[in-house]
Amino acid sequence: MSQLIHLPQPIPGQRPALCVMVLGTSSGAGKSWVTTALCAWYRAQGYKVAPFKAQNMSNNARVVATPDGKWGEIGTAQYLQALAAGCVPDVRMNPLLLKPEADTRSQVVLFGQVHDELSAMPWRGRSLKVWPQIAQALDDLRAENDVIVIEGAGSPAEINLHASDVVNMRVARHCNAHCLLISDIDRGGAFAHLYGTWALLPQDEQKLIKGFVLNKFRGDASLLAPAPQMLEEKTGVPTVACIPMQFAHGLPEEDGVFDDRGSNGAGQAVHTTIAIVAYPRISNLDEFQPLLQVPGVRVVWARSPAQIAAADWVILPGSKATAADLAWMRAQGLDAAVVAHANTGKRVLGICGGLQMLGEALIDLHGVDGNAAGLGLLPAATLFAQEKTVKPTRFALPALQAPWQALSGVEVTGYEIHHGQTQLRQDMQAGAEAKAAELLTGLLWQGGNPVVLGTYLHGLFENAAVIHALFGEGAPNLEDVFTRMVQGVGQWFAEMPA
Structure with missing residues (x-):
């Protein structure tokens, strides 16, 4: 020793x-x-x-x-x-x-x-x-x-x-x-x-x-x-x-630290800029650490519409106060910026609270989080429950449309921590798209606009197979760190x- x-x-x-x-x-x-x-x-x-x-x-x-x-x-x-x-x-x-x-x-x-x-x-x-x-x-x-x-x-x-x-x-x-x-x-x-x-x-x-x-x-x-x-x-x-x-260094920074230095692939030319919306009650921001280490990827913690407009992707991360953070987004003009981003054909990903925001409504009957209209980019609504869902998760991603098709069939592990339960709109469940829609309910949704993807799975980017499928690259594993x-x-x- x-x-x-x-x-x-x-x-x-x-x-x-x-x-x-x-x-x-x-x-x-x-x-x-x-x-x-x-x-x-x-x-x-x-x-x-x-x-x-x-x-x-x-x-x-x-x-x-x-x-x-x-x-x-x-x-x-x-x-x-x-x-x-x-x-x-x-x-x-x-x-x-x-x-x-x-x-x-x-x-x-x-x-x-x-x-x-x-x-x-x-x-x-x-x-x-x-x-x-x-x-x-x-x-x-x-x-x-x-x-x-x-x-x-x-x-x-x-x-x-x-x-x-x-x-x-x-x-x-x-x-x-x-x-x-x-x-x-x-x-x-x-x-x-x-x-x-x-x-x-x-x-x-x-x-x-x-x-x-x-x-x-x-x-x-x-x-x-x-x-x-x-x-x-x-x-x-x-x-x-x-x-x-x-x-x-390879580990997430401490809470509240938004530092994008070293996030563009060790000085390599940037091919993808990812804007992660940094609302006040952001949660589980540590799960994006692997993105900071992908060569050619630059991560921006976005608080302005200009940062959204300049990005290739937008991610709405988890939130401990989804309705309040959605109200903050609207006050900053970020809601319209995210919708415009999707309408121009650029990727939007919502994780947990971010998924809930992408739907059409947040419904709170128990005083858990608050009621609000969603961004309307996914045909789904969230009903907040008093009991929290906390569990590990493992599943194979279903067949996805472009631009997310590279993830189809990828085996992923992660975890869920959320109060809300999200369901597809009734007319979509009963309509001609029901079979395809049912395949994606529960943990993963892809909107009528296929650039929009939502999931309850935290830890998506901590799966090496996901990073490789999306970017053709890897990130250092924890044992190396x-x-x-x-x-x-x-x-x-x-x-x-x-």
Whole structure:
């Protein structure tokens, strides 16, 4: 096993497991990415590894099995971290998932299942209710593994939330974690962020911070001196790694990050521009990561009609608030831009909430999402149900018309997470087109205008066969990404002075 100065070494078979925790000075500092890299690195050293994040706020989720034989949701970051660790994703790895529905309201998912009582509780009131279950999940994972790599949330120095914390220092104290504090140096002010975060922590929690990490660095690392030494003199905490900026690294960016750098095939000539509509409550945007790695494909996160008009394809992604996001599209003029795009013969793809928007109506009898007229590009309507559909999915794509015919017969796997149930219009079901229409109902629809395609399947582009059928190309697989991460950890943590 490699012996790195700055990363603690677990003892194989010793229980409870060693806990290494990745904290950040802010959201977007790179906690998820570094946690994934450490999961991959510890796995490569031969340890039995599992990830953990007590509470994740994200509309990016994946479907995993629950202990009672059902299907549930965990944050995408923890799902990918489990794959990096070489273990089966488990609801215990992200016991609490908050899915924002509005600026002041989130759907609460506990151990994979929507929990209406917790969703209705005030933010601070939840901690007493959920902490015993969070602690038990972490303890159970520690009893089964050599090392747990834990991700924090936001900043541990949010002093307005410290008393009700269930995701940062309360977790660190519970397992006496070896904590790394990360700052995004590309934004500037990294040393102040590191020092200020450390200074705001109580002394017993300061002692848990074992190393500072500078992330997203561009430039000459020798110019950092003497700041790391000065910071250590003030805090007693060494700077243990300097991680260079990683473009096109192969994993989805963190929530809310719309960065198309590196998305046009490593500098190759662009042959296809894909505009993904970036509405406020976009969900599962991580599933488009493979598109950013296809040579000659450029991805644009679209918020204006001009971006739609300039694109070859338009994708309407998933949404946690479909009716509200459709209203936002109309306010921006994006609804007319999407319809015009389809009417000029260019491809339009709707996924989950995007599929629902492409239909003729959103009907909400239970106060789940809201009523609205759709874009009218698919002859279907969506009825929102109180119960959420959460399950993995595997099927063969049916025979499709041009321009989607290359997908005909392709075997795909993915997952469904949605409240709505979408059905074809009654007159179409009863008419001459019924036989063809029935073939495409349930998970996939193609409109009377064949450029328009809609599906409830998340993860379509994560199927290598789909990428090859559409573009004649492939994208790096996850194991290749994890291998590069392992190599990077060995370099970045070893190069800083002890």
